[in-house]
Amino acid sequence: MSEPYLTRLEQGVDRHPSPQVLRALARALELDAGASAHLSALAAPDPVRPSETEVAPDVHQLLDAWVDSPAYVRNRRFDVLAANKRARALAPMYESGHNLALDMFLAPEVRRLLPDWPEIAAQTAAALRAEADPRDPRTARLVAELEADDGFRALWARHDAQPSRDELKRFAHPVAGELVLRRQALTVGGAEQQVIIVYQAAPGSPSEAALARLL
Incomplete structure (x- = not known):
């Protein structure tokens, strides 16, 4: 060049x-x-995309079918679009209408819920940079709101960009106690801007018993 x-x-x-x-x-x-x-x-040129916010009926049905596993749908701006009962019982941030990045950095109860909060917060900032469309005005407004938090502002300045990955995540739930769950991310067919997140406990583990106490 x-x-x-x-x-x-x-x-x-x-x-x-x-x-x-x-x-x-x-x-x-x-x-x-x-x-x-x-x-x-x-x-890349500005893409023409289908709706990021409308979750198809069959996806709602799939979430409800996972009665033993917390599961929710988010878009790539980390807005929660739909969630099953067990996901909502696991964490308030999985309620439809919440934004996971905002709750991660601005909701004190999330820090208490996640024993590994510093690591997960860094992953969240890197995933938001990697997945959200920087040309989207809503993304710009979201980042501006998040930058009110010193921790987010420092992480965002690092310019790390790493999509969300499957991993084990620990929760310290006020009712169910400690849970260690496997997180898996699945792209929704026909709606590439949407991602299904599913948490599963190892069969026969204390975390499986703790999940059962959520409802």
Whole structure:
């Protein structure tokens, strides 16, 4: 890449570099996979997307069918769109209408619920950067609201970009006690802006018994 072309990119004159140029930039900057994907999203043309907020009836039915597992649907801006009863009993932030990032940083009860809050908060900020569309005005308003929190502001300034991943998560529930649950993320077919999150306890474990006490 020539120096004049790099200057045009830096000045925003060329807003949509080719995939080859993006790969070259990612290599030059030594970006990891998450940051490289975020770079590609920033450079992509504004997409035409279906509704991010309407959850299909069959997805609602699927959530309700998971009677033993907390499950909810969120969009890539971390708005909760739907949740089953066990998810709502596990944490208030899984109620429809909540935003997971806002609750993570601005709701004191979430910090008490998650023993590993510092690590999960950092993952949340990195996942929001990786998954949310930075050109969306609603995302910009969300980030502006979150930046009222010093912790979020420091994490956001790191520019980490890593999509959510499957992992074990610990909860310290005020009624059910301690739970260790496997978190899995599933993309909704036909609604790529929506993600189903399901929590499962290991069969026969104390966490499975604790889950049963939620309802």
